[in-house]
Amino acid sequence: MIFETKPSALKRYFEILDGKKTARYLICKSIEVSENLNLDDDELWKIHDDKMGEFYTGLDGNVGETQRVSLLDLKIELAKRIMKNCHFCERRCGVNRLDGKKGYCGVTDSRVASEFMHYGEEQELVPSYTVFFSGCTFSCVYCQNWDISQNPDSGVYAKPEILARIIEMRKEKGAKNTNWVGGDPTPNLAYILETLKHCDVNIAQLWNSNMYLTLDALKLLDGIIDIYLTDFKYGNNECAFRLSNVREYWGIITRNHHIARKQGEMIIRHLVLPNHFECCTKPILEWIAKNLDDIRMNVMDQYRPEYKAGNYEDINRRLTREEFIKAYEFSKRLGLKP
Numbered sequence: 001m002i003f004e005t006k007p008s009a010l011k012r013y014f015e016i017l018d019g020k021k022t023a024r025y026l027i028c029k030s031i032e033v034s035e036n037l038n039l040d041d042d043e044l045w046k047i048h049d050d051k052m053g054e055f056y057t058g059l060d061g062n063v064g065e066t067q068r069v070s071l072l073d074l075k076i077e078l079a080k081r082i083m084k085n086c087h088f089c090e091r092r093c094g095v096n097r098l099d100g101k102k103g104y105c106g107v108t109d110s111r112v113a114s115e116f117m118h119y120g121e122e123q124e125l126v127p128s129y130t131v132f133f134s135g136c137t138f139s140c141v142y143c144q145n146w147d148i149s150q151n152p153d154s155g156v157y158a159k160p161e162i163l164a165r166i167i168e169m170r171k172e173k174g175a176k177n178t179n180w181v182g183g184d185p186t187p188n189l190a191y192i193l194e195t196l197k198h199c200d201v202n203i204a205q206l207w208n209s210n211m212y213l214t215l216d217a218l219k220l221l222d223g224i225i226d227i228y229l230t231d232f233k234y235g236n237n238e239c240a241f242r243l244s245n246v247r248e249y250w251g252i253i254t255r256n257h258h259i260a261r262k263q264g265e266m267i268i269r270h271l272v273l274p275n276h277f278e279c280c281t282k283p284i285l286e287w288i289a290k291n292l293d294d295i296r297m298n299v300m301d302q303y304r305p306e307y308k309a310g311n312y313e314d315i316n317r318r319l320t321r322e323e324f325i326k327a328y329e330f331s332k333r334l335g336l337k338p
Contacts, residue, residue, distance in 0.1 A: 010124060010296065023204050024226055028071040029067065051071045078216075082216060083097045086103050088214060089104075089137040089212050090212050107187035109157045111134040111156060112132065113154055116129075121179070125229075133188045136182055140307075144304070177206050179229070204226040206229050209231065211260065212246065213256055225260075233271070235281065238279075267295070270285070272301060272324055274323060277323065277330075285336060288334075299328050303315075
């Protein structure tokens with residue numbers, strides 16, 4: 001789908017591009033936290049929630065200076081604590097990643113598989129400074145990035161302060177946003193927050209994700225992410241488990257879309273799979289039309305049978321033109337904005 005110019009669903013994003021509004025993460029850095037960050041988890045979460053009220057009160061006002069200890073620092077502390085019993089995603093492996101233990105995603109230290117100015121995203125986003133992380137919380141049998149998503153030890157570790165300087169350089173070169181992706185960015189949430197601590201440019205932050213996050217992870221992203229660029233894959237739990245080895249998909253993903261839409265602006269991608277209109281495409285589009293207001297919908301036809309897809313009879317071929325047109329026309333009838 002081709003987007004129209006400056007859609008209303010991305011109003012604040014364009015105001016950031018025009019210099020009229022401030023990226024959320026910079027606002028977080030301006031909110032002082034005077035309490036001791038050595039308090040126990042429950043006390044820190046209470047402070048966090050109170051400070052988020054302050055964040056939303058001042059969301060569209062004048063932004064002050066970066067504080068010595070800020071709301072972003074509090075989020076970093078909470079993220080590090082989660083890494084000791086990792087539950088950023090709903091697999092809830094519970095491993096101590098700070099001690100080098102690996103959960104399902106295989107990520108210990110965040111590793112960057114590639115970073116570059118991306119010109120292949122939705123037109124409002126390009127050029128998009130895109131950071132691809134190794135490792136993923138899913139195991140999609142048709143993954144087009146399987147070489148990095150299923151190899152969490154690939155790529156290189158970059159110090160957060162170094163990546164922050166690169167973000168600033170890319171902004172000077174015309175990047176409209178920082179696009180956190182993978183694999184999936186979820187296992188790298190603490191690293192991303194730490195990187196933004198060292199970054200000071202007014203650039204929108206994109207969370208390009210399968211959205212299989214826990215409520216705690218979403219709370220940490222609240223006030224950081226300007227646009228949720230989501231990958232809504234399946235319309236039922238059975239397809240999700242068979243093709244991505246994910247349990248309880250539908251309930252978690254619909255819950256998280258509700259929450260994320262309240263936190264920021266949203267572009268939803270749905271990659272149409274061959275033979276999956278009735279089971280996946282149709283229920284997804286119907287749910288979005290009924291439950292989410294003022295979002296951008298990108299129905300995608302780029303499917304190709306990569307990785308292990310040849311072993312699955314329903315998805316071992318490319319999408320036909322007729323299958324895509326059926327999905328595209330259905331989205332239009334539902335009133336979803338291309």
